[in-house]
Amino acid sequence: MAPATQFEVAQPPKDAISSLAFAPGAEKRRLLVSSWDRNVYLYEIANGAEEANLLGAFEHRAPVLDVCFGSSPDEAFTAGLDRQVKRIDLSTGEQTVMSRHSEAVRCVVYSAEHSLLISASWDSTLHVHNTANPSQPPMTIQLPGKPHAVAASPTKVVVAMTARLVHIYDLPTLASALSSSSQPAQPPQTWQQRESSLKFLTRAVACMPNDAGYATSSIEGRVAVEWFEDSAESQARKYAFKCHRQAAPEEEGGGDVVYPVNALAFHPVYGTFASGGGDGTVALWDAEAKRRMRQYQKFPDSVAALAFSLDGKYLAIGVCPGFETGMEDYSGEGRTKLFIRELGETEAKGKGSK
Structure with missing residues (x-):
């Protein structure tokens, strides 16, 4: 069995990481990283070597809040504070504006099965783009609240908003x-x-790769796992649990110090999932068995983003200072780090996985 290895990427972003995305297809292990430094970075993990080479950086007018690949390893879509949804041709660097929202665009997800790009903005709308017909204007869907997180499964898209609202399309x-x-x-x-x-x-x-359900996390150190099926039996299976908490010193009154759970990612092969928190740790969970499989060593700062490669062999981990102490004098420069973990063959395999 191949042992797990982990390495730090040599040329990380200069400010906080907002999202990570691995490319479709396993022939090119490409990784996109969006950052508050107004750039999207493209890396490629070298075969047989513990390094990721920076292939290019694509500058935007404002901080980039989300990024995803499109139908190929040469196509990316971005969302940012400039209120625009953009397509990037990663081979030429050409950027095309897909649509404009009236407020910042928080999330962008792509469905390869349906050739749909969905962007979610703080103007409380979704834009649904038909990427098979780029000239067609996007369809606008009004939301009852400001979206904070979006994820897509093969047939569903989950939108989590303010006021604890969750809409599934x-x-x-x-x-x-x-x-x-x-x-x-x-x-x-x-x-x-x-x-x-x-x-x-x-x-x-984050959505389960088998299209059965999804997991959500909160600022209050908890994760919930739910299933799409609306039967009483299926809904009875949903559960929530505490995580990413640390015991406070006795001299400070004891109890738990609670951290936000910033990132979730499902393993594409085994269906287990990883969580990353403000406590600087990453944990692997078996959703079916309702148990923690392992917790990795503490990282130097808050874990902001996670992503598994399509073959499940690699886990990308974005680390940067959190905003727990406020925004004053905040700087991620010099402290933003990107780690790549090559998983052992059964490292992410759950109890019931085949």
């Missing part, structure tokens, strides 16, 4: 609405509307 229905010759008079209705199982603000959402 059906991707085939959205694709069908966009494929009609004219824009629909009314955008499709939500597939499901839920209230978050967590009592505090949602920080991250």
Whole structure:
């Protein structure tokens, strides 16, 4: 069995990391990193070597809040404080504006199965783009709250908002609405509307690769696991648990110091998931067995973002100072770090995994 190894990337972003995304397809192990330094970075993990080479940086007008790959390792989409959704041709560096929101764009996700790009903005709207027809204007969906996290499964997209609101949309229905010759008079209705199982603000959402459900995390050191199926039996399976907490010293009154759970990522092969928190740790969880499989060594700062490669062999970990002490005099320069962990063959394998 190949042992696990971990290395630090030599040329990380200069400010806080906002998101990480591995490329589709395993032939090119490319990694996109978006940053508050107004750049998107493209790395490639060298075969057989403990290093990731920086292939290029793509500057934006404002901090970039999210990034994802498109249909190939040469296509990326970004969302940022400049209120724009952009497509980047990674081979030429050309940037094209896909749409403009009236406020900052917080999230962007791509569905390869349906050729849909979905952007979520703090103007409380979703823009749904048909990437198979770039000239077609995006469909706008009004949201009842400001979105904070979005994730897509093969058939669903989950939008977590303020006031503990969670809306789930059906991707085939959205694709069908966009494929009609004219824009629909009314955008499709939500597939499901839920209230978050967590009592505090949602920080991250990740969908199960088997299309069965999703996990959410909050600023208050908790993770919830839920299933899409709306039957009483399925809903009875949902659960939440405490994590990313540390015992406070007795001289400070004891109890727990609670940290935000900033990042979630499901393993694409085994369906287990990783969580990253403000306590500087990453943990691996078995969603079915409801247990923690392992916790890795503490990183020097808050874990801001996580991503598994498509083959599940690599876990990218973005580390930078958190905002727990406020924004005054904040600087991620020199403290922002990017780690790549090469997992052992069964490292992420859960109890019930085949």
